[in-house]
Amino acid sequence: MSVKVEKTDNKNEVKLEFTVDAKVFEDGIATVFKKNAKYFNVPGFRKGKVPMNIAIKYYGVEMFYEDAFNEVVPSIYEEALKENNIDAVSRPDLDITQMEKGKDLIFTAVVQTKPEVKPGKYKGIELKKIEYKVKADDIKAELEKMADKNSRMVTVDDRPVQDKDTAVIDFEGSIDGVPFEGGKAENHELVIGSKTFIEGFEDQVIGMKTGEEKDIKVKFPDDYFSKDLAGKDAVFKVKLHEIKVKELPKMDDEFAKDVSEFDTLDELKADIKSKLEEANKSRAERETEDAAVEKVCEDTEIDIPSGMIESEIDAMADDLNRRLSYQGMNLEQYLKLLNKSNEDFRAELKPEAERSVKVRLVLEAITKDAKIEVTEDEMNARIKELAEAYGRKEDELSKNEEFKKYIESSIKSEKTVKYIVENAKIK
Numbered sequence: 001m002s003v004k005v006e007k008t009d010n011k012n013e014v015k016l017e018f019t020v021d022a023k024v025f026e027d028g029i030a031t032v033f034k035k036n037a038k039y040f041n042v043p044g045f046r047k048g049k050v051p052m053n054i055a056i057k058y059y060g061v062e063m064f065y066e067d068a069f070n071e072v073v074p075s076i077y078e079e080a081l082k083e084n085n086i087d088a089v090s091r092p093d094l095d096i097t098q099m100e101k102g103k104d105l106i107f108t109a110v111v112q113t114k115p116e117v118k119p120g121k122y123k124g125i126e127l128k129k130i131e132y133k134v135k136a137d138d139i140k141a142e143l144e145k146m147a148d149k150n151s152r153m154v155t156v157d158d159r160p161v162q163d164k165d166t167a168v169i170d171f172e173g174s175i176d177g178v179p180f181e182g183g184k185a186e187n188h189e190l191v192i193g194s195k196t197f198i199e200g201f202e203d204q205v206i207g208m209k210t211g212e213e214k215d216i217k218v219k220f221p222d223d224y225f226s227k228d229l230a231g232k233d234a235v236f237k238v239k240l241h242e243i244k245v246k247e248l249p250k251m252d253d254e255f256a257k258d259v260s261e262f263d264t265l266d267e268l269k270a271d272i273k274s275k276l277e278e279a280n281k282s283r284a285e286r287e288t289e290d291a292a293v294e295k296v297c298e299d300t301e302i303d304i305p306s307g308m309i310e311s312e313i314d315a316m317a318d319d320l321n322r323r324l325s326y327q328g329m330n331l332e333q334y335l336k337l338l339n340k341s342n343e344d345f346r347a348e349l350k351p352e353a354e355r356s357v358k359v360r361l362v363l364e365a366i367t368k369d370a371k372i373e374v375t376e377d378e379m380n381a382r383i384k385e386l387a388e389a390y391g392r393k394e395d396e397l398s399k400n401e402e403f404k405k406y407i408e409s410s411i412k413s414e415k416t417v418k419y420i421v422e423n424a425k426i427k
Helices: 022-039 052-059 061-083 138-151 201-205 253-257 267-298 308-325 331-339 343-368 376-389 395-399 402-424
Strands: 004-007 013-020 095-100 105-112 152-156 166-175 178-191 213-219 233-247
Touching: 004 061, 013 022, 013 061, 013 138, 022 052, 022 061, 022 105, 052 061, 061 105, 105 308, 138 253, 138 267, 138 402, 152 308, 178 233, 201 233, 267 402, 308 331, 308 343, 343 402, 376 395, 376 402, 395 402
Parallel strands: none
Antiparallel strands: 004 013, 013 105, 095 105, 152 233, 166 178, 166 233, 213 233
8 A cells, every 4th residue: 555645735734645455445345245245135045145256246346335445444544644644633535536346446535634833922921910809798699698598488468469479370371262272370389570471471460469360461472482372462360379478587696507507697707708709719710811821822823724623613512412412402403493504503603613723722832832741640630530520430540541631631731721820920
């Protein structure tokens, strides 16, 4: 086999011309035949027992070409990339020049390559200091969340429904006197002001008294998800059974004892402040790192191959599809709900995909330029951390070479970002 490599007129693209020995291709045909022998049916022979020469005579050798090509080429292609130090970032565009039994297999593969990146200035970049102070209102808001979690619902019967009350109602909706599907419920708890019902419904519940019945008139929005109801006037017969209000606990030392390990409210407030300060510190560090990465990317020009962007979009789409699967949905169904084509969806992802690829390339270049390495202790510590987090065995993860490469790359990226920040001028 011989491989000729040459650059094309396009930047970050090479063309490989392969000449594969005829015997290698014929062996590929034989392998394909063996894998599919059980499917061949020729008169006079039992199914699966047809000799190869008879099958070729009966079906024609050409029917084996495509599968034989796919049988022998992948390993040959990968070997050629490795031997010629080609870092391919796209699927090869194949063009078959000659493919015939008894002759050498000749084809070309045009592939995009990883661009060479010369990082811009990454030492001494100027960054604005990011800092978040904990305010009294922040502590108050946290206490109110804790109080809300420990609240209880109580019934009131000495006044009509008000905003923020929970109204326990029966309702049945109809259009032109005909009830519609999904428009009926009993003892439904509706939080007034939650805007979970059609616009205008909750406003008309306000003022109702316990035991009162009322017709509530509304209009479905023109863009309502059900086309049968969209834009139509409806009447809901509503009966109010009960009015509930949220009763919050008094914020005092007893409250602190009930909701925490502290004996006094002041101690609880001090703990909340400490935790908020730690959270603010982490937030500031994260935003500073983001700003640092953004800055060095602005100062670095890269001609990113389209194949890298497309691969990143594929990864983003796969990730979304995986998350949707937890909700019993797939990407195709999701896009249909949004009335969006796959082309439009991918176009929307492109700017973020391009940014992600650029960040990755820039950080890799700085990692190399700054000679940032990962120690064995750092690797072991991260593997231990992930093993504990996901209930896996450390030895099992340590033996997975692909996983270790991913971990090494992640740690290098993190260390590189911290290196940029540590060497920045923060004012």
